[in-house]
Amino acid sequence: MTLGPTFFDRPAEAVAPELIGATLLVDRVGGVLVEVEAYDQADPASHSFKGPTPRNAAMFGPPGHAYVYKIYGIHWCLNFVCQPGSAVLIRALEPLHGIDHMHRRRGSVAERQLCSGPGKLCQALGIDSRQNALPLDAAPFSLTQADAVQDVATGPRIGITKGVDTAWRFVRRGSPFLSRPLA
DNA sequence: AGCTTGATTGCCT
DNA sequence: GGCAATCAAGCTA
Structure with missing residues (x-):
């Protein structure tokens, strides 16, 4: 089922764990x-x-x-907007579709490093300012709900200097495709 | 108009 | 583990 405005009209910390296991595609390229x-x-x-x-x-x-x-003047980061002023940062996905496109954009790296980080993910999926403010339930985006319950683990967020103690990082437990292991 | 900083990455030692 | 790359938003003046 496609995730639309109703799903996202909630606090970001409630939406975030339910996004683990969902499938994101941009122009047919993406994964879980x-x-x-x-x-x-x-x-x-x-x-x-x-x-x-x-x-x-x-x-x-x-x-x-x-x-x-x-x-950092270099990398793009993708977020999903939830209730006003809140959003979920997409940090990593498991490549499943259009892996050849990803390699063309990212070069010859191991498959687990194609989308293991917010900047890498945007490069692999071809995301830049052109996609800013576009709806997620219409082309070029495709976002569908997980088809099974996921084993979700939480931990502290990465790369920030304030609010470090808020454990709002959500990962699929044991996934080899994370940007970093859970601390 | 000039200065600082950052929800990162990859290359260096 | 350290650090440079590179740019625009947000300040200060």
Whole structure:
């Protein structure tokens, strides 16, 4: 079943664990989500913490849309917008579809390193600012619910300096496709 | 208009 | 484990 606005119109920390095991495709390229992180407006680590700006406008737009931004001047990161000011950062997926396309964009790396990190995932799926604010239930996106209950583990989020103690990183336990093992 | 920083990655030792 | 790459948002002035 396709995940749409109703699914995302909830707090990000409630949506995030249910995204583990879901299948994400962009132009027919993608796989199963194995690692995500939740951010909301009360969270000092969130882009939305200080309110709406031109950059984070999509985070305050309708639920179920994409929020794409560039970090460190180099990499793109993909988020799914939940309730206003909250979103889920997509950090890693298990490649299943269009793996040849991914290799063309990422070069000759091991399959487990194709999408093992937010920047790598965006490169492999061809995501950049063009996808910002687009709805997730329409082309080029395809997002479908997990077909089985997932073994989800939680831990501290990665790469942030504030809000470190909030355990809003969600991973599929034991997956070899994570950006890093669970701490 | 100039300065700092970052939800990262890959290459170096 | 350390660190450079590279750029725009968000400050300060």
